[in-house]
Amino acid sequence: DTGVSQNPRHKITKRGQNVTFRCDPISEHNRLYWYRQTLGQGPEFLTYFQNEAQLEKSRLLSDRFSAERPKGSFSTLEIQRTEQGDSAMYLCASSSLAGYTGELFFGEGSRLTVL
């Protein structure tokens, strides 16, 4: 068990560019979540997957955002035509449905800076 892994850890981009973040959950964890955290605030829910199915999306997930989990393992979060307001820490978490307690395990996050 190597924990939740996120890449890249930090991404600096110019406004209008596309960026993609990757999350590798804890092995055999069925659920995978994406959260966004801005400075001084608690994380906010974006979306979650159960296996490969995207079961819920927040209103925060505008049309410029898309998340996938094609084989029920790793997930990607793509942001198209980035805006300065997208600057934030993007956190991934996973949980297991086996003996489900609802406990989430987070990665180190991917920090996005849009210039």
Place this chain on the structure above:
Amino acid sequence: KQEVTQIPAALSVPEGENLVLNCSFTDSAIYNLQWFRQDPGKGLTSLLLIQSSQREQTSGRLNASLDKSSGRSTLYIAASQPGDSATYLCALTWEETSGSRLTFGEGTQLTVNP
């Protein structure tokens, strides 16, 4: 609307002091409650998980309690150390979403001075 509030926003204490962090929530139909620690620029580390049917959980110098009727949880840290300095976040899931999403408070930034 289901909201989570943490008070105080920041706390500074001398080393060795026992302290309590507070978390309040507006809907008592919770699924579970988690306390997390976050160091600057880092991800979240899970500290304690309390299920809806439980009243408290303990891990080392940490003790978390849950009172659904009053909509409150507390995180008690005994004999604080400078290494405890971090932001502590309270997060809840609710029954209506079967624990599928966490709602976070804004956190309490703790500084323990040597």
